[in-house]
Amino acid sequence: MENKLPAVEISLNECKGCALCIESCPQTVLSLSAPFNKLGYQYAIYAGSGCTGCDACYYACPEPGAITIIKQKKVKM
Amino acid sequence: MKKELIKGNEAVIKGAILSGCTHFFGYPITPASEIAQAAAHYLPLTGRTFIQAESEIAAINMVYGAASAGVRTMTASSGPGLSLKQEGISYLAGAELPAVIVDVMRAGPGLGNIFPEQSDYNQMVKGGGHGDYKNVVLAPNCAQEMCDMTMQAFELADQYRVTVVVLTDGNIGQTMEPVEFPEEVKKAPFKEWSVQGDAKTRKNLITSIYMSTDALSKLNIRLQKKYAEIEAKEQMWEDFLIDGAEMVVVAYGIMSRISQNAIEELRAKGLKVGMMRPKTLFPFPKKRLQELAKTAKTFFVTEMCAGQMIDDVKLAIEHRRPVEFYGCYGGRTPAVEELKEAIELAYKKMVR
Amino acid sequence: MEKMETVVKGKPEALCATFDRKEGSDKQTTHYCPGCGHGRVHKLIAEALSDMGLGDKTVFISPVGCSVFAYYYMNTGNVQAPHGRAPAVATGVSRANPNSIVISYQGDGDLAAIGTAEILHAANRGEHLSVFFINNAIYGMTGGQMAPTTLLGQKTQTTPRGRSAMNEGHPIRMAEIIATLEAPIYVERTSCTDTKGIMKTRKAIRKAIKLQSEKKGFTFVEILTACPTGWKKTPSDSIKWIQNELEPYFKPGVYKDVSDKAEPLHRPEMIMDSEEIFKSLGLKKGKTPSSSAAAVEEKRIKIAGFGGQGALTAGVMMATAGMNEGLNVSWIPSYGPEMRGGTANCSVIVSSKRIGNPLVRNPNILIAMNGPSLDAFENDVVQGGTIVVNSSLIERKLSRSDVKAVYVPLTDIAAKVGLKAAANSVALGVFLGLENIFSREGIYEVLKTSLKKKDALEINIKAVNAGFEFAKTL
Numbered sequence: 029m030e031n032k033l034p035a036v037e038i039s040l041n042e043c044k045g046c047a048l049c050i051e052s053c054p055q056t057v058l059s060l061s062a063p064f065n066k067l068g069y070q071y072a073i074y075a076g077s078g079c080t081g082c083d084a085c086y087y088a089c090p091e092p093g094a095i096t097i098i099k100q101k102k103v104k105m
Numbered sequence: 106m107k108k109e110l111i112k113g114n115e116a117v118i119k120g121a122i123l124s125g126c127t128h129f130f131g132y133p134i135t136p137a138s139e140i141a142q143a144a145a146h147y148l149p150l151t152g153r154t155f156i157q158a159e160s161e162i163a164a165i166n167m168v169y170g171a172a173s174a175g176v177r178t179m180t181a182s183s184g185p186g187l188s189l190k191q192e193g194i195s196y197l198a199g200a201e202l203p204a205v206i207v208d209v210m211r212a213g214p215g216l217g218n219i220f221p222e223q224s225d226y227n228q229m230v231k232g233g234g235h236g237d238y239k240n241v242v243l244a245p246n247c248a249q250e251m252c253d254m255t256m257q258a259f260e261l262a263d264q265y266r267v268t269v270v271v272l273t274d275g276n277i278g279q280t281m282e283p284v285e286f287p288e289e290v291k292k293a294p295f296k297e298w299s300v301q302g303d304a305k306t307r308k309n310l311i312t313s314i315y316m317s318t319d320a321l322s323k324l325n326i327r328l329q330k331k332y333a334e335i336e337a338k339e340q341m342w343e344d345f346l347i348d349g350a351e352m353v354v355v356a357y358g359i360m361s362r363i364s365q366n367a368i369e370e371l372r373a374k375g376l377k378v379g380m381m382r383p384k385t386l387f388p389f390p391k392k393r394l395q396e397l398a399k400t401a402k403t404f405f406v407t408e409m410c411a412g413q414m415i416d417d418v419k420l421a422i423e424h425r426r427p428v429e430f431y432g433c434y435g436g437r438t439p440a441v442e443e444l445k446e447a448i449e450l451a452y453k454k455m456v457r
Numbered sequence: 458m459e460k461m462e463t464v465v466k467g468k469p470e471a472l473c474a475t476f477d478r479k480e481g482s483d484k485q486t487t488h489y490c491p492g493c494g495h496g497r498v499h500k501l502i503a504e505a506l507s508d509m510g511l512g513d514k515t516v517f518i519s520p521v522g523c524s525v526f527a528y529y530y531m532n533t534g535n536v537q538a539p540h541g542r543a544p545a546v547a548t549g550v551s552r553a554n555p556n557s558i559v560i561s562y563q564g565d566g567d568l569a570a571i572g573t574a575e576i577l578h579a580a581n582r583g584e585h586l587s588v589f590f591i592n593n594a595i596y597g598m599t600g601g602q603m604a605p606t607t608l609l610g611q612k613t614q615t616t617p618r619g620r621s622a623m624n625e626g627h628p629i630r631m632a633e634i635i636a637t638l639e640a641p642i643y644v645e646r647t648s649c650t651d652t653k654g655i656m657k658t659r660k661a662i663r664k665a666i667k668l669q670s671e672k673k674g675f676t677f678v679e680i681l682t683a684c685p686t687g688w689k690k691t692p693s694d695s696i697k698w699i700q701n702e703l704e705p706y707f708k709p710g711v712y713k714d715v716s717d718k719a720e721p722l723h724r725p726e727m728i729m730d731s732e733e734i735f736k737s738l739g740l741k742k743g744k745t746p747s748s749s750a751a752a753v754e755e756k757r758i759k760i761a762g763f764g765g766q767g768a769l770t771a772g773v774m775m776a777t778a779g780m781n782e783g784l785n786v787s788w789i790p791s792y793g794p795e796m797r798g799g800t801a802n803c804s805v806i807v808s809s810k811r812i813g814n815p816l817v818r819n820p821n822i823l824i825a826m827n828g829p830s831l832d833a834f835e836n837d838v839v840q841g842g843t844i845v846v847n848s849s850l851i852e853r854k855l856s857r858s859d860v861k862a863v864y865v866p867l868t869d870i871a872a873k874v875g876l877k878a879a880a881n882s883v884a885l886g887v888f889l890g891l892e893n894i895f896s897r898e899g900i901y902e903v904l905k906t907s908l909k910k911k912d913a914l915e916i917n918i919k920a921v922n923a924g925f926e927f928a929k930t931l
Contacts, residue, residue, distance in 0.1 A: 033463065039485075041485065041486075042485055042486050044486070044490075044491035044492075045491060046491035046492035046685075046692035047692060047693060048492060048692050048693070048696070051693055051696075052651070052652050067483070067486065069491065083466065084652045086466060087497065087500070087501070087652065087655045087656070087659065088497070088652065088655060089496075089497070089500075090487075090489060090491070090492060090493050090494065090495070090496035090497045091486055091487060091489075091496050092468055092469075092472050092487065092496055092499055092500040092503070092530065093467070093468045093472070093485060093486070094486075096465060096466065096467035096468075097465075097466040097467075098463060098464070098465050098466075099463070099464055099466070100461045100462065100463055100464070101461070101462055101463075101464045102459045102460070102461060102462075103459065103460060103461075103462045104458070104459055105458040105459065105460055106735075106740045106741060106742060106743070107740075107741040107742070107743045107744065107745045108745035108780055108781075109739075109740070109741075110773065110776055110777045110780050110786065110788070119738050119740070122734065122738060123734070123738075127553075127727060128549070128552060128553060130549065147737060147738060149725070150737035151727060151728040151733060151734055151737050152725040152726050152727040152728050153727060154552045154553075154724075156548070156552070156582075158545065158578070159574050159575070159577075159578035160574055162542065162545070162574070162575075163542070163545040163548075163574065163575050163578065164545075166538065166539060166542035166545035166546050166549065166575070167545050167546070167548050167549040167552070168549060169538070169539075169542075169545075169546050169549060170518075170536065170538075170545065170546035170547060170548060170549020170550040170551075170552075170553070171549035171550065171552060171553040172549070173536045173546070173549070173550055173553075174516070174549065174550045174553030174554050174557075175553065176553040178549070178553070192539055193539065193542070196539050200537075276789065276815065276816065279789055279790065280787055280788065280789040280815045281773065281776060281787065281788040281789070282786065282787050282788075282812075282815070283745070283780040283785075283786060285745070286738070286740050288735075288742065289731070290729075290731040290734050290735075292729075300516050300534035300535065300536055300550070301534070301553075301554050301557065302513075302514045302515065302516050302534055302550075302554045302556060302557020302558065302559075303513055303514065303557075304513040306534055307512065307513050307532070307533060307534050309534055309535070310478065310528050310534075310535040310536075310537070311535070311536040311537065312519075312528065312535070312536075312537035313537065314525060314526075314537055316480050317480055359814075362812075362813045362814045362815065363813065363814040364813075365811075365813035365814075366813035366814050369813070438816055440818045440819075441813070441814055441818070442818075442819075
């Protein structure tokens, strides 16, 4: 798990397929699915690696709950 | 308190402050301006809020906001201003917000003139804005009642979560009379539905939009139930020389004062005339009128307009008795003599 | 020492975990179309509120437009406002609870068309609000009609051939207008497009909210956002259209920022102590007698003169003295434009009985302080009534003989005691001398409470006495 971070999680049934996250991603690790979700949209999917945790897709996404970024952060003890 | 000689319009504000009203939002208009002026003078003295809004529309929406936040709040105006406020009043009703509005009626339609009339009856008593709603409407006829009914308005507004209108006219607003103010300051009760910018009320929502027909039906059923309860419990009136009256004059506000003189003089001449003065216009004192219809032969309605309350009188007595009318409009207040003649003429018709 | 911690950046706390208020079965997604700008801005606002710990304190005002249902999403106190009125509603909320964080969230139709008065004046008063103005140059909710910010040539449902300056006027630049006002402390326009634009928007939103939390005043952030459905464009093309078409007309940038100089402004504390409130209202404890010693037959009095003669004041004093002695009294002025012109008159009634009509049409007593007043009201006086004529200014005699005529040089007597303007006090004295309904001491008391200057009081007492003595010689 540790070594896969940072990562982007896309809530499949909250995505409306606008693709703005895909355009925003500097690493081009997001793409649109072939199948449709429950809402009837093709949804964004993460390639599984390559995310740098830059948050660009998080802010580009108009659907407030659709994208979650998980990353590691240095904290002072 | 010692009595104070004070204009009805100013008595409104002193009464309001004693009722716990902390926020007044107004806009100048003759003959209601003294209310805003008194609010501008008195409220800030104790850290309360007066804002002269940019329009009547803004003023009523500030009331909407302050009422949402749970304080006791009010505005005041006259006919043209009330026309502008109707949008906000409908929203207040839809969101079930308690608010107090004073309407010091002047002559219309349009800009009309600044002299007294009673032609806002329909727009205040029947609703006035869009949708099925009612305001509770109180009708003071002297400066003391301008104070007392404003105070009562705040209680009723909070009790039922409705807009309460104090409906009066230029004459009553402008007249100075002795007023005895109460020796008590009330506080707004805590309203658990309000939005106060704290953890306790964070979950709350003030709205009048209900997208599903079911939800909106529910709201409307609740409103109608509330109005029915108000009708059952809150009818107020005053009888004047009513014993043995064969003709019952129905008049409110300034017209009840003029009728009082006319009736005294007609009684002295032996005419069996009395008066029932509605103190609440919604709820209309139907019960009392129905009782009176059992013994009275004729009703006589007089208003400073072409006849608006008369419809409510006819409905209340279900057309079982003739209802005569004397109206006076254009801003002209009828003389006692003039009204006396009109009543006498109708009386002769009745006994003929 | 440092260590690595896993951070999950998901839905901010100030957004509802599930949208339970939303109609229908889907409580997870918004009602907004794919690519709509509202969701982004909701998230940015919620993130700022969450990061600053302001969720509890916030009241979010939803407008009318697509964001009418913002209360489905915002996990804050929520008030839904009538179309265009959000800044007025927000004013009420903010003034009622000055410690709350109040957000007025409005679209272009709401803010720049139907609500122009409300936004300008809330801004001009410097209300403690953060206004987020969502400009997408179209009416989304009602199905794509022209907005006040629709560009020239832009086709909408109500500009099917494109907006024309001749028919619809030019698009309105609100940030620029708001920035001309004195009170706002921070006005910026951002473009919620690519990452750079979004991050600028994020910064502006955070700044506006932070300034409000510091009670520093009115802030306004205009945000250019996409309406792919209304524009009939893909989300991606919509972003490009903002950049290529909207931005050149609605230039992003800071239009006003005096926030570094703004001092926190605290609204006054409310005084709740009853005694202080009574004092502020001028209320006096005690009891006024509710009936008089002697029965007084109703006196209907009209006092008239030119503006400045004190006819109205004399009436108030008369009524006050009557009230203090337990009588029923009323006073009403003629009101309206004439009070700024020539003559002024008032009706006074003093009676042991309950008073009916306060308007005196046919007085028992007329005090005519100048010629036009006598001309106007002489014929209204009842038979057997009294007319006091100010013979200093009125040369003619009465034209009727069925009333009692009392000629008194009110102005000359007043001048003799030292103040011409005290003619009204002389008239009061004459009235007392003629009608023995209340005491001179009562009038002195009234004068004492209304006249603060000692010499003015003395002269007016003298004037009352002089009038009284004059009446006794008649």
